[in-house]
Amino acid sequence: MYEIKPYPEFSWSLSRHKTLMECPRKYAYEYYISHNGWLRDSNILARDAYRFKKMTNLEILFGSAVHDLILSVIGNYINTGFIPGEAELNQRLRSTLNSAFKDSKVRADLWRERPNHFQMLHEIYYNGELPQDKVDEIQKRLNVSMGNFLTSKTFTDVKEKKEMQFVEAERFRFMFIDGVKIFIVMDFLYRDMEAGKWIIVDWKTGKESFEDRHQLALYALYLKRVLKVTSIEEIVIRNEYLLTGTHKTYQLTETDLEKVHELFGMSVLQMQRYLEDISANQPLNFNTFPKTNTITKCDRCNYKELCEMY
Template sequence: MSVPPPPSDVARSPGDPAPVAQRHASARGPQFSWSESRARLLRRCRRAYYLSYYAAHEGWRAPAGTTSWLAYRLKKLTTLPALVGVAVHRAASTCARTLAAGGPLPSYRALRATAAAELNGGWRQARDGITAFLRRPAAVCMLDEFLYGHGPDAQALDRARAVLDGSLRALTTVDALWDGVRRAAPEDVIVLDPFWHFELPPDGTTVFAAPDLLVRPARDARWEVTDFKSGRPDHVIDQLLTYAVAAREGLGLDADDGMVGRVVALSGSPGERETTVLLTTDDLEAASARIRDGVGAMHALLRDVRRNLPLAADAFAPATNPATCRTCAFRGLCHPDDFPSRLTGAVGSAAP
């Protein structure tokens, strides 16, 4: 199968709505859910939100080269900083689980070897595996930097190494990070799967919000909600409050006296690494209301809420700030001049 660059259903003027005629038809949309990242994407760009959560739905089985097929694959892109962040969070989870089980804190060398293996594997897949990625995008790592360019430059690589090394050294040398875990009973140390979710009352909306670490240092202490950051700590209070709501509503943890929110900027300077804030019950109620308001804003863009079917594509206006587009995985769909040449050449070979 040969597809001209770019595919015909995305070759349009910048800003025009992405047509849906060629996408795989479905009587029901994807399962509706809410998350902080989904809400941020909606605020940043409605077009990207539509492409990510609706056009990409069932794109794994859509005809090759259609908008749905492409959107599904572009949604699977990651970046080098994100890949480093995942490796750091896995290392933090390893530390917490090991300490909670009574073991010693893992060494920097052990964590670094595991992280390096993960990152090197992802790098090789992204560099060499464009055809494999198009065939099995859920199983093959692809970096935005490789699909849209020639890979991360030397400066980006240096930054990634610095963040990785600084974060792992902080995890393994700053004992104060783990004081609460060492004092807590094993059952009072909770590390969740990254895709853990709960149902928010009263409507039972699925909310994805997995705190990095939940600890109650003593039976008479407040629960601590920890968010580890390997990059710039943006939106930290909203994220902490969402995690606290998840802990209370999804896990049933006691929050009558509030909770302690804790942001750990692992790659930051020692004096600015950790920030704590009291999250009161009033704060948690306001956060729950904010989530429900966010759900309402998303529902307003649906023509059928029960089946989670979106309005027409032109209801989802693209961002107007060029800086937003420069870092968007879907920029090749909205701006034909940015359509990745590596994707054009490989579409045909990816067809079954």
């Protein structure tokens, strides 16, 4: 039976760390204030924070839609050998985007009542319309992403390599370090039996980022600790950039794993500074979480309306 607790379980993820670094007040809304906000008898602030937590934006929506579609295509190919055409895949992406647009424009009241069942785009909620430059950028990505996926290094491996072991993709995985649960979401993981390698794949729908390698190092740490992969030499990490149709493959070192472990340790200490009771994960008073000094970040934040009210 599900137990309603006054405070959420403490856990760590790279996205949680990024949120705290971006804005402690946003971090409070995302991981504490919104807790239990789905309950009908929760307070107004918790319900509002939960609703805004469920808000998305055009770039995130597109990336999520692409990841879900790739997962579906690979899974279906493994089971049936069938590969949809690029035009069909593009149409399925458009359908997902159009559905979110309609929710945002004509079903806003339903989203307010059931934010977990309807979608709201940040751009429409705060500005009423989608900015044309964003629409043009997403259209550019849509025109090339699925075609580049179909010819990607990873999907070519899926089709051509015979000795392969597939691991469940795009699901929450976790491990414990120093008693802290760490959540990890891998896009795709498979083992090339012939080469004796584990390949961790991350699909990117935007431009290259300095942080891309960091994220995959965390995944490699998961393989060593949970799947008991003995040698770092057995692990290959790969970013597939769907916007350009290119990929980058890395062979990590133990130093890379040590750095991500060090980042985790420092991040947990920073998070714990905002706790009244560490064992219960009880946060300090809401007002002790400062707002960011970088005001430009506020325009992109889901919780902008709440910050103007409280």
